[in-house]
Amino acid sequence: MAFDETRNRAYEAAIQRVVTRDSVVLDLGAGLGIHGLMAARAGARRVFLIEPESVVHSALDVARRNGFGDRIEAFQGRLEDVTLPEKVDVIISVFTGNLLYSEDLLPSLYLARDRWLKPGGHLIPDRAELMLAPVAAGKLHAEEIQVWSEPHRGYDYSSLRGYAGNSMLSLRGESTKPTLLARAKVIESADFSLASATIIDGSASFDIEKEGACSGLASWIRIHLGDQWLDCGPEDPPVHWSPQLLPVDPELMLEAGSHLLTGVHRGRGGDWTWTVESSTAKFRGSTFLGQPRRLADLQRLAPQYCAVLSQAGRARLDAMGRFTGEHSNEAIAGYLLLTYPTQFASHEAALDLVQRLAQAASS
Numbered sequence: 001m002a003f004d005e006t007r008n009r010a011y012e013a014a015i016q017r018v019v020t021r022d023s024v025v026l027d028l029g030a031g032l033g034i035h036g037l038m039a040a041r042a043g044a045r046r047v048f049l050i051e052p053e054s055v056v057h058s059a060l061d062v063a064r065r066n067g068f069g070d071r072i073e074a075f076q077g078r079l080e081d082v083t084l085p086e087k088v089d090v091i092i093s094v095f096t097g098n099l100l101y102s103e104d105l106l107p108s109l110y111l112a113r114d115r116w117l118k119p120g121g122h123l124i125p126d127r128a129e130l131m132l133a134p135v136a137a138g139k140l141h142a143e144e145i146q147v148w149s150e151p152h153r154g155y156d157y158s159s160l161r162g163y164a165g166n167s168m169l170s171l172r173g174e175s176t177k178p179t180l181l182a183r184a185k186v187i188e189s190a191d192f193s194l195a196s197a198t199i200i201d202g203s204a205s206f207d208i209e210k211e212g213a214c215s216g217l218a219s220w221i222r223i224h225l226g227d228q229w230l231d232c233g234p235e236d237p238p239v240h241w242s243p244q245l246l247p248v249d250p251e252l253m254l255e256a257g258s259h260l261l262t263g264v265h266r267g268r269g270g271d272w273t274w275t276v277e278s279s280t281a282k283f284r285g286s287t288f289l290g291q292p293r294r295l296a297d298l299q300r301l302a303p304q305y306c307a308v309l310s311q312a313g314r315a316r317l318d319a320m321g322r323f324t325g326e327h328s329n330e331a332i333a334g335y336l337l338l339t340y341p342t343q344f345a346s347h348e349a350a351l352d353l354v355q356r357l358a359q360a361a362s363s
Contacts, residue, residue: 002032013226015038016042017226024044026091030050030074033072046086047073050077052078087118088117088118090121091117095109099244099266125224128189128190131222132262134181134276135179136181141216144247163292178234185204200266207260211255213253216245216246218233218245252276258279271286271288319336333350337350
């Protein structure tokens with residue numbers, strides 16, 4: 001991501017447009033801090049890097065090596081747990097997922113905006129759109145979906161094809177480049193200075209311009225940086241964000257001049273649902289159906305479900321209850337091995353669990 005030339009060129013132009021010598025800038029989800037470095041080079045008085053992973057310390061080292069150590073400060077932790085020394089004039093982020101709301105990153109951007117951005121401050125990016133178009137992507141459809149109906153070494157896996165047909169597929173790279181059967185349309189718009197919702201319930205109709213087998217709906221984002229748009233579609237230069245295919249299975253034959261109705265929905269649970277309707281067929285897909293789910297698994301998701309800890313769950317809870325600053329990881333591992341002997345094959349296995357829990361609990 002640090003070496004995404006197309007994306008970084010667009011970001012730097014936007015940064016140079018708004019950052020002044022008096023600016024205080026927040027690089028949110030900084031990673032290696034490339035955008036914070038750009039802000040410092042543009043003359044920012046002070047730059048804050050927020051990043052939950054320890055890579056932020058490497059970013060600070062890079063800042064020092066490039067002569068910006070006196071103006072760039074690093075904070076490792078979740079945004080919710082970080083207190084900045086002052087409010088900021090500019091927030092820079094890459095908190096749009098491949099399909100805008102995927103990865104659920106935008107709520108953190110909205111929180112940073114409400115908590116730390118000065119009135120009249122700038123967001124980079126400040127707007128985004130989710131694009132949609134029916135496409136033909138026969139090679140990808142054959143390799144990722146139709147292949148399940150073909151015997152492999154004499155075994156029949158055809159019962160699993162339905163899961164593949166309800167899973168998003170990446171359209172990154174020349175080998176998966178689709179053919180657009182109609183002009184793309186905006187199915188969702190977001191103004192980051194005002195937005196708070198992360199739910200999509202959009203629809204679009206298309207007049208088919210090119211005859212072909214519709215493999216699904218291609219969807220991608222375009223983001224507004226400064227005074228320009230950065231498009232991340234299948235026909236644009238590749239960037240960090242990848243266009244995705246919402247499959248239609250089986251493929252739907254479309255004639256030029258025909259009409260197609262589509263819809264895309266993403267609810268609070270994070271699953272995506274899409275519908276495609278022509279004069280001859282209807283299709284509905286959902287990532288919820290993209291993997292096997294047992295009835296017992298679904299029951300655990302019900303709002304009325306009352307959970308009961310398993311033996312493994314009790315071991316984890318017991319371990320975390322001992323994170324009081326009085327017990328070492330080694331001592332807790334020994335306690336777990338003695339108390340829950342059937343849960344761990346060795347002391348090393350218990351210690352591995354404790355170390356992972358300690359890492360998560362302390363971040």
